[in-house]
Amino acid sequence: MSERPQQYRFHQGDRVLPFAASEYDARLAGLRKIMADQGVEAAIFTSMHNIAYYSGFLYCSFGRPYGLVVTPTESVTISAGIDAGQPWRRCHGDNITYTDWQRDNYWRAILSVTGPGRVIGYEGDHLTLLQNQKLEAFLSPKTKVDIAPATMKQRMMKSRAEIDLIIHGANVADVGGFAIRDAVKEGAREIDIAMAGRDAMELEIAKRFPDAEYRDTWVWFQSGINTDGAHNPVTARKLQRGDILSLNTFPMISGYYTALERTMFVGECDAASRRIWDINVAAHEYGISLLKPGASCAEVTQKLNTFFEEHQVLQYRTFGYGHSFGVLSHYYGREAGLELREDIDTVLEPGMVISMEPMLTIPDGQPGAGGYREHDILIITEDSNIDITKYPYGPEYNIVD
Structure with a gap:
């Protein structure tokens, strides 16, 4: 039997977003200023509100983790295979689908964007203890910075x-x-x-x-x-x-x-x-x-x-x-x-x-x-x-x- 992929891109249909691409670009520009000010090399969002705010995609978790990874050059939503192409159609930027065939493919998909050993921004009011342990294990961050308060101020x-x-x-x-x-x-x-x-x-x-x-x-x-x-x-x-x-x-x-x-x-x-x-x-x-x-x-x-x-x-x-x-x-x-x-x-x-x-x-x-x-x-x-x-x-x- 051929080996199943850990992740892939499933992009189909026309993209439909609540706002124009320029609106999301402006939000991401504000975020990247926050990241630069706090020395963050890659921001990992796990909450519904920040993922939706910066990408337009409002996920349906049903027990699975979702994410948005933002670097100085990339913005990538991370979604589960059960959703097929819908997350890409409803997000601004790139989208990676992770598979269920192997435990923690979610974090492998995130790693493919961030790379190891980076300064990672995270949401201290949302990231669970379990997922924080996995973040440490898979990304080996140089250090971590809680950017939730700054993103809240931006959303206000x-x-x-x-x-x-x-x-x-x-x-x-x-x-x-x-x-x-x-x-x-x-x-x-x-x-x-x-x-x-x-x-x-x-x-x-x-x-x-x-x-x-x-x-x-x-x-x-x-x-x-x-x-x-x-x-x-x-x-x-x-x-x-x-x-x-x-x-x-x-x-x-x-x-x-x-x-x-x-x-x-x-x-x-x-x-x-x-x-x-x-x-x-x-x-x-x-x-x-x-x-x-x-x-x-x-x-x-x-x-x-x-x-x-x-x-x-x-x-x-x-x-x-x-x-x-x-x-x-x-x-x-x-x-x-x-x-x-x-x-x-x-x-x-x-x-x-x-x-x-x-x-x-x-x-x-x-x-x-x-x-x-x-x-x-x-x-x-x-x-x-x-x-x-x-x-x-x-x-x-x-x-x-």
């Missing part, structure tokens, strides 16, 4: 092309929100309402991006006690009159995350609930007014904390007031350097994209019990911000009969 600053895509995402999130509002009624299940929003968004994404791959778009639609957490999964709970609702739509376009989040009520809203809702809406509007270049994340956070403290509800806040957008999802890509929290000193700059999303959770059994959250997406401009979320917030529109 959005290009014009990224901002255009994010605006599309915010528009699609609004489409999902309106579909959900139309589906809200007494007796309907959370899951049925969530599916209405998801289906509307996926159809809208397909209309706007007919050549894209469609994956990961989802809805969290919670009611009653299920609204207490921002990330609570959908259930089959049936809506009752007077229920507090939390509408959360998340269209995913080529790995890019956007979101719409709104407080709603079924049919009526009691006085205690209305008081909390009004406070949260006021905090939301105040927070939006604070998102300007030159303000630090910690400064914005402290001002909102003071606002909530003055209204005697600060104890009901459970997380930060907003975060960055880009190549991220609930299982990859957090840009932790741009979050509205007390421990983040990042200063807002034009080209950043950030949410304003105050949330108050009143414990069950207390007047106004439930979770209240409003969420808009803001693009930081030269002197202020642009709000790209258009679905209305507040009681006037979101008490739904």
